[in-house]
Amino acid sequence: MMTALATVLDVQGDIVVVGCQQKSSCNHCSSKDSCGTGIVSKVLPGKVHHWAFHTDKKLTIGQMVEIGLPEKNLLQSAAIVYLVPLFFLLFGALFSEWLISPLMGIGEVTTIIIAGLSAWGGYFFAKHLSHRIEQNTEQQVSLVRVLGESISDTISVNAAG
Template identity: 35%
Template sequence: MIKEWATVVSWRNGEALVECDVKASCSSCASRAGCGSRVLNKLGPQTSHTIAVPSAEPLVAGQKVELGIAEASLLGSALLVYMSPLVGLFVLGAIFQALFGHDLAALCGAVLGGVGGFLLARGLSPKLASRSEWQPIIISVGLPPNLVRVDDASTESRP
């Protein structure tokens, strides 16, 4: 189970809207000056994701929850998204090369196969996303923010 903490934005009718912060993997790496992942993380404008998660327990805004998703569903979705365009690229490129015997035809077949694989993944993903085992679940719930009180010790016992 892959776990991540999220903050509740709202709760209504058994469904919690939670926000997960995107963590950059380069914050503490020694080679962050020359890292390509750091540059790619800076390009993306989105720093948080908002998703709806079923929750029978009432939650309040600002409350922390731990979400979990099965590894198999994450691996299955990554396989669908990455491998279907790649397989389409190689298969149609090889078929066009065998049929027409020209590199330009192989290039056109590869492009068509890659686009076709992408469209296949795009069409299948809503059907797979509706499966219950592919949905994130709430594993644990933190205290509501109004129940947590922090007292400053330096201001309590001043004469």
């Protein structure tokens, strides 16, 4: 099971909604200042993932918690996102090179265009498949431990006292 830190966003009875900032692996190497990817990751904010789950513990909005995520679903989703468009690209290129180009007598431009369109279709297919896996993952998220109160609550208590 993989763990992640999350912030409690909403509490409705025994259902808790948490948000977790997606972290990039950038900014951890020595060339982060000269790398184009590192510069872009500083400018664009990360995606926030939301999960809802049942718990018996009393939580308040703003608390930090550690949640557990199933590794199998995350690895499946990553494999789908990377491999499906690649397979579509290769299939489109081979299909065009072996069938369409010889029949029409057109050169490599047709193969490149069909391969690109196939990869684009593979991207949308992978997005659909990964969305289904993500919904399945939402049902398996669990609360590992409660880390503490929200920072804003601590500051307001210290300011008042």
